[in-house]
Amino acid sequence: MEGDSAPTIPAADVSSGVNGGMTVKECEQMIQKSLRTPMVKFLRENLEKSGCAIGDKFIKAIYCNTKVSGGYARGEGIVVCSNHMNIQDEVNQVVIHELIHAYDDCRAANLDWTNCAHHACSEIRSGHLSGDCHFKRELLRGYLKVRGHGQECVRRRVMKSVTANPHCSEAAAKDAMEAVWDVCYNDTKPFDRAP
Ligand SMILES: [Zn+2]
Secondary structure (H helix, E strand, C coil), rough: CCCCCCCCCCCCCCCCCCCCCHHHHHHHHHHHHHHCCCHHHHHHHHHHCCCCCCCCCEEEEECCCCCCCCCECCCEEEEHHHCCCHHHHHHHHHHHHHHHHHHHHHHCCCCCCCCCCHHHHHHHHHHHHHHCHHHHHHCCCCCCCCCCHHHHHHHHHHHHHCCCCCCCCCHHHHHHHHHHHHHCCCCCCCCCCCC
16 A cells, blocks of 8 residues: 555564563463453454454564564564463553554554654554553553653663664654654554553
8 A cells, every 4th residue: 555565574573572472372371361362352343443353463473583572564464472471461562552553553554664753653643552651661661650650761761662764763763753753652542541
């Protein structure tokens, strides 16, 4: 549909990699469980309402050679990196994060993942709305909670993801993130407010 047919995985979300991970089969089972959580159900319903219903095979577990926890690619779906997952909560988190990318891809017909600002906007939204940066998870990552830390956490993760995009240098990623921050951080669709 877009001129650029090379599938881009716009979600290089670096995992903590503290433990050993799980098998693809174990991860597939956790993905199935995640589909029954309220957040995932809500996002799937909204994808369907927006004309982008997803089938049972849309979310897959795979072994990943790079240090990412998952990804989304237009026309291909969502992958969760089993070898970087340890608990159900992490799998839920990745599924929710990537579903927000899928939602953005669905609602914005002209979304261009090679455009650093477009990519940054979707990362800001998924970082903010998925709860990636909630207090407990940040503590698990070893970051101390201070006032305003939630936004700092989203910024850090947006930078990791956007700089992993071959079209975005570190400087371009930073500029793009700052330029779209307010609009995209405050855009909480399909939620009424940040969950
Ligand atoms: Zn992402």
